[in-house]
Amino acid sequence: MKLIDLTLTDFVSVLSSSEPAPGGGSASALAADMGVALSRMVAELTIGKKKYVEHHDLINSILPQIIDIQDKLLKAIDEDTLAFNAVSSVFSMPKESNEEKEARKEAMQVALKGAALSPFIMMESILKGLELIQLMVGKTNSNAISDLGVAALNLKSGLQGAWLNVLINLSGIKDEEFIKKHEEQGASLVQKGTVLADSIYQDVLTIIK
Template identity: 45%
Template sequence: MELKGLSVEAFINETGSSSPAPGGGSIAALNAASAAALVEMVASLTIGKEKYAAVEADMKAVQAKASELKTKFVNFIDEDSNAFNKIMAAFKLPKGTDEEKAVRSEAIQTATKEAALVPFHVGEAANELFALAEEVITKGNQNAVTDGAVAAMNARVAVKGAFLNVKINLGSIKDEAFVAELNAKMEAIESDVNAKETTLLSKVVL
C-alpha cells in the first residue's frame, strides 16, 4: 500500500491500526513535510505583495527549496515503512541450516541499516527547515508569521522523532563503525535543534 496516496483520514486510521507500519519514522517524515509545506505557503503569500517587493527574490528561493524538501519528505513516508517491512521479511527467511542462518543474519543486518538510514536522512533534511523558517518568519508576510512558527516547531519534532527511530535500529546493528558514524552525526544535529526552535519562536511578535 502506498501511504502517501491515502487520504488524511485513511492514513491516520492506518497509523492507529494493529499494523506496526506506518510508525514513528513515517510520522516524523509527515511532520517534516508539513513544516516544509507551511514554509512554502508563507513564501507564496509573500511573493507578489508590493509591501514585500524587496524580499521577493529571497522568498522565491525559499519557496523553491521548501517545495523540493516537501516532495522528498512525502516520499520518505513510504520509504520508512518499506524499510521496516524489509526487516520483517528478513526475519522470515529460513534458518534450518548454517548457510541459511548466515544468509538470514546478513539480510537482517542489511535491512536494519537501511531502516536506520531512512529516518536519519529525514532528520538530516528536516534540520534544513530551520533556516527556511527563519527566512519566512523574519522577512515573510507577517499575517502568516505564526505558520512559520508552526513550521519551526514541526521541524524540531521531525528531527527528534526521526532520530529516535534511527537509534532503536542502531541497537541491532553489529557494524560498530556504522553505528558510531550515525551517532556522531545525529549528536551534531540534535545538539542545537531545541535552541533553534526557541530562537525562531522568540522572533514571532504578536
C-alpha cells in the same frame, strides 16, 4: 497503495491499527512535511506583495528549496515504512542450516542499516528546512507569522521523532563504525535543529507580541 495516496482518515486508521508499520518514522516524516508545507504557504503569501518587495529576491531563492524538501519528506513517509518492512521480512527467512542462519544474520544487518538511514536522511532534510525558515522570519507576510512558528514546531517534532528511529535501529547493528558515524552525526543534527526550532519559535512569539 502508497501511504501518501491515502485520505487523512485512512492514514490515521492504519497508523492506529495493530500493524507495526506505518509507525513513528512515517509519522515523523508527515509532521515534518506539514511544517515545510506551511513555510511554503508563507512564502507564497509573501511573493508578489508590494509591502515585502525588498524581500522578494530572498523568498524567491528559498521557495524552490522548500519545494524540494517538501517532496523529499513526502516520499520519506512511504520510504520509512518500506525500510521497516524490509526488516520484518527477514524474520520469514529460513534458519535451519548454518548457511541459512548466516544469510539471515547478514540480511538483517543490511535491513537494519536501511531502516536507520531512512530517518537519518530525513533529519538532514529537516535541518535544511529549519535553516530556510530562520531566513524567512521577519521577511514574510506578517499575517502568516504564526504559521512559521507552527512550521518550526512541526519540523522539530519530526526531527526528534526521526532521531528516535535512527537510534532504535542502530541498537541492532553490529558495524561499530557505522554506529559511531551515525550516532555522532545524528546527535549533531538533532542538537542544531532543536536550537534552530526553539529560536524560530521565540522570534515568532516576540513578533506576535
